[in-house]
Amino acid sequence: MSASTRRPGGITTANALPLAFSWLILAVVIVLLAFVLYMTFVPSLPTEPGFTLKHWSNVASSRLLTRVIPNTAIVGFGAIFVGAFFALPMAWLLNRTTLPLRATFTTMIGITPVIPGFILAMGWIMLLDERIGLLNNVAASLLGFSSIPLSVKDSPWGIAWVLGLILAPAIFFLVAGPLCRIDPSLEEAASVVGMRHLTTLRRVTLPLVWPGILGGLIYVFMTAVSIFEIPALLGAASGKVPVLASEIFYSVRPGGPLTATFAYGAAGVYGTLLAAPSLVALYVYLRVLERTERYQVITGKGYRPRETDLGGWSWIGVGFVVLYLALAVGLPLLVLLWASLMPVLQMPSREALSKLSFTNYDGLFEGLGGFGVISNTVVLVLSVSLFVSFFSFMVSWVVVRTQAQSRKLMDMLVMVPHAIPSLAFAFALAMLGILASRWLPWLPLSGTLGIIAVAHVINRMPYGTRVMNSALAQVHRELEECAQVCGTKTPTIMRTIILPLIKPSVIYLVVWTAMLSFQEVTMALFLSGPHNNVLSVSIWVLWEGGNLGTAAAGAVAMVATTGLLMFGILRLAGGPTAGLVGREVGAAPLTKSQ
Amino acid sequence: MGRLRKIKALASGVIPWCVLVVSWLALLMPLQLVMRPGAETALVWEALADAAEAPSKGKQLLDELVRKAKQEGEVVATISSSWRKTLIQPLADTFRKRFGLDIKVTLANVESSQHFAMAIAETQAGAPPTYDVVQGTDSETMQLHGGGGTQRVENWEALVAEINPLVRSGKVRLDQIGQGPLRGQSFMFMANVKQLIYNTKLISEKDLPRTHAELGDPKYKGKFSQPPWTTHWDIGPAAFEKFNRNEWLDVVRRAGKNGGAVLYESAGVQRVVLGEFAFVLAQDRYMRQIFGKDPKAPIGYRFFDDYNGLTSFYHSVRTRARHPSAGTLFALWMTTPEAQAIWQPSDLQAVPYGDSAIDREFRLGIEKSKARVIGWLDNEKALEVLKWYGTDEGRKYLEAMARAIRGE
Known part of the structure; x- marks a missing residue:
């Protein structure tokens, strides 16, 4: 037990570095948060003086209580249910069993988040709609009905279904890492006392990965309630299913002659309302994490996860994973591919088949912005994933491995950006950028890649710290205590002992963050200038400009690129494709230490 | 005879010409130029230069x-x-x-x-x-x-x-x-000019609404899409002789409640082509874009009879x-x-x-259909309405209109 980590509330030299880096990133969060809150009390633009409470009084209405908040709750909890329904069994099947094609399945799940959400929503409208839904038409013709009144549109449950499918990979990846690193002796002990597989899973495995699961569920809830595009396409924009995220969007961009006038005060109020339930969920999560030692499943005594042989059941497992991939990736990708090959989007028919062509792919590279956009995207994606991993590790180190008095506050603060809509944060950054160009013209912020990178890093920190918290919580302190006894300094311990042990989680985080940055559009669009365009913004601009075919072609290219990129990264990481879940990659360093 | 010669000379116009030229020069020539040596020459050159100066x-x-x-x-x-x-x-x-x-x-x-x-x-x-x-x-x-x-x-x-x-x-x-x-x-x-774009397989031209108010007719329930922005509606006050703001807001709200979706125009047009909606409130360029890509696309357009906004x-x-x-x-x-x-x-x-x-x-399209097209800078009334939208009262009205579009 070292003094550097156990002295209550003490800031030792060993912890000074992680603390400094943690507060650096949290200072940015605090400034932006203060700015968002400040916006709710100023009458107009934040650059103008004045004080008002009208933004708060304006949003208080019966509609908010009877429609907006209930819809938001259904969307949030529904997405959790759908996401967990698919992600938890898949995490177990692909990490703790002998299921065939695990590497391929894992890679495909990894690709899912790259497909833009609005494209997936479009795909689901084409699949499940009373009038034009392919599934409806097939079912109606099989059952002899004129139509099947089932639709993903205009219902909070439909929105929850699509969001749950889209967000399931988040839970999958958050749970997959811990599942790989569970000490097999615990499960073996359960087996010795005669527990069945399912009982072991329920009473031993699940409680051990509980922080990962809880982190994933909270993440999904917060994301689901703050996403705008998908609810908008599926009913929020028509006013039939208003949710808090759509209320924010429409208060920011009312349209018409008012388009040049922001109403960010209202957006800040809605953002605060959205943050409230998320903060409650966060409190619960922190309570669980307080008993962190219960979940320390990696010790210096060695581990190698045990894989369950499913035998004849493995094909049912394969069927389950294939079903998810078909619903979340296969069918929407087909729709995307179809849209990219059609001059004008039409429902599949013999007539439509005769119109298939590659016209939308002609001059696609130039159409997306050429080399400049591609290089911007690469720089952004790499820098964001590296910075997020670094700062997440630092914050999580302080939260999980030290007794610093501020650690709980830090863990709360770092989660806040996920609760505040990204648009509000992007606005705050944009305003700071404008002020900087006025008062600090030497600071390259406004219109640079840097400002988008800052927005992305802040926005991804909650996820990054969930991954790192979960991973660090499982590494027993005895390993670093051994090193400390030998006189090894904290940075060396981090680099040579902890990081190799949590390498699978770090790889998840880097890949996942890179993919999310790759496809993120709201903040990048808001902060874009003449020199910092990225690929996702180019595709969005094409889509919004009515060039759906070219946008779809760009999205297909984006998905294909990401797939190749992922394989490349995994190979560079030194493991096979299965290394994405850390089986091989994670085991190697420990073998050396054994 | 001498008097007669004088009269003939006057009739030939020689004498009045001289009078006219002298008086014209006297009128145009600034006094200081007349007094300055060589002023006559300068005047001629400036007059010549003026012709080429524009x-x-x-x-x-x-x-x-x-x-x-x-x-x-x-x-x-x-x-x-x-x-x-x-x-x-x-x-x-x-x-x-x-x-x-x-x-x-x-x-x-x-x-x-x-x-x-x-x-x-x-x-x-x-x-x-x-x-x-x-x-x-x-x-x-x-x-x-x-x-x-x-x-x-x-x-x-x-x-x-x-x-x-x-x-x-x-x-x-x-x-x-x-x-x-x-x-x-x-x-x-x-x-661009606002118009209705419709799917010819789902609805005929004669069945389309003629005025914006008809969008609230129950027979169009769920059949159309409109964009979230107010540009299809906000110019309405400038288009009508007699206008009641609250009544207009009710018209917008009825249409909003009656609509199938609120989508960006481009997305709305695509969903009309797909057959999800019968028509959409959009703008003329989408027609050209769709036909440019697929001349057989089942779509047509129609202008409203009451007004059509020009952006x-x-x-x-x-x-x-x-x-x-x-x-x-x-x-x-x-x-x-x-x-x-x-x-x-x-x-x-x-x-x-x-x-x-x-x-x-x-x-030609506007002319042939005799569509009533109106833009913000076309006349004082439209400009006044636009200015009014900049006031607190006008902003609140537009906010209410944006909500009404979504059926609220």
Whole structure:
């Protein structure tokens, strides 16, 4: 037990570095948060003086209580249910069993988040709609009905279904890492006392990965309630299913002659309302994490996860994973591919088949912005994933491995950006950028890649710290205590002992963050200038400009690129494709230490 | 006989001619010139020079602007978010070539509705603008202008005449490029008109609503989509002789409740083509775009009988622009047929004063259908309504309208 980590509330030299880096990133969060809150009390633009409470009084209405908040709750909890329904069994099947094609399945799940959400929503409208839904038409013709009144549109449950499918990979990846690193002796002990597989899973495995699961569920809830595009396409924009995220969007961009006038005060109020339930969920999560030692499943005594042989059941497992991939990736990708090959989007028919062509792919590279956009995207994606991993590790180190008095506050603060809509944060950054160009013209912020990178890093920190918290919580302190006894300094311990042990989680985080940055559009669009365009913004601009075919072609290219990129990264990481879940990659360093 | 000769001489006009010329010179000649030695000679030369000065004044101004633009070395401008990125290079190259410039030209696709809010914030903060030149709709530009975000171009009349051959030849009037409060501040270069686009397989032309009020008819329940922005409705108060604001809001609300979805126009049009909705409130360019890609697409268009909003797009040079001269050149050049020939074939929006096939079809379509088209800067009443929307009361009204569109 070292003094550097156990002295209550003490800031030792060993912890000074992680603390400094943690507060650096949290200072940015605090400034932006203060700015968002400040916006709710100023009458107009934040650059103008004045004080008002009208933004708060304006949003208080019966509609908010009877429609907006209930819809938001259904969307949030529904997405959790759908996401967990698919992600938890898949995490177990692909990490703790002998299921065939695990590497391929894992890679495909990894690709899912790259497909833009609005494209997936479009795909689901084409699949499940009373009038034009392919599934409806097939079912109606099989059952002899004129139509099947089932639709993903205009219902909070439909929105929850699509969001749950889209967000399931988040839970999958958050749970997959811990599942790989569970000490097999615990499960073996359960087996010795005669527990069945399912009982072991329920009473031993699940409680051990509980922080990962809880982190994933909270993440999904917060994301689901703050996403705008998908609810908008599926009913929020028509006013039939208003949710808090759509209320924010429409208060920011009312349209018409008012388009040049922001109403960010209202957006800040809605953002605060959205943050409230998320903060409650966060409190619960922190309570669980307080008993962190219960979940320390990696010790210096060695581990190698045990894989369950499913035998004849493995094909049912394969069927389950294939079903998810078909619903979340296969069918929407087909729709995307179809849209990219059609001059004008039409429902599949013999007539439509005769119109298939590659016209939308002609001059696609130039159409997306050429080399400049591609290089911007690469720089952004790499820098964001590296910075997020670094700062997440630092914050999580302080939260999980030290007794610093501020650690709980830090863990709360770092989660806040996920609760505040990204648009509000992007606005705050944009305003700071404008002020900087006025008062600090030497600071390259406004219109640079840097400002988008800052927005992305802040926005991804909650996820990054969930991954790192979960991973660090499982590494027993005895390993670093051994090193400390030998006189090894904290940075060396981090680099040579902890990081190799949590390498699978770090790889998840880097890949996942890179993919999310790759496809993120709201903040990048808001902060874009003449020199910092990225690929996702180019595709969005094409889509919004009515060039759906070219946008779809760009999205297909984006998905294909990401797939190749992922394989490349995994190979560079030194493991096979299965290394994405850390089986091989994670085991190697420990073998050396054994 | 002598008296008779005098009368004949008068009748031949010699004597009155002399009288007229002398009196005319006396009237026009300033006294100090008459008194100055050699003044008569100078007067003749100035009179001759005056005849040739009109075109050379524009040329001089243009040369001066080009010289300054070369010194600035760069221009950063926005182009429509709907324009393809493949247009950027030819636009930049042709612009440089036209004025013999060797400067860096950066053009960025920007959604004006989003950027103008930032532009106003930049102006209010006293910060230099991100872009030297911005393009936006008439209503957006009016707000930027009102916020002090646009810069007046001095001698714009002479410059436009020098740069745009249509103006120089007299085919296009100056007020077609710069009108109302935006005269000399912003320069119109394209426009679109609102209309109904419908799926011919789902609904016939005769079954479409004739007026905006008919959109609330139960027979159209769930059959159409409209965009979340208020542009299809907010010009209504300027279109009717007798107008009741609350009643109009009810009309919008009924239509909002009756609609199938609220979607961006482009998405709405695509879903009409897909067959999800029978018709959509959109704009004319989508028709051309869809037919350009698929001439057999099952769609048609119809104008409303009561009114159809015209949205004009302007380029404006920003206040405190880093490169104001190059920006001015770009804003004025974008009004020319040379620029139009680059962007129009792919974007397919019309230039109301242009002479291309699209422009002629645009005007003919409106003329043939006898559609009542109205724009914000067309008359004082429309302009007054736009100004009223800038007041607190007007803003609240528009907010209510935006909610009404979503059926609230």
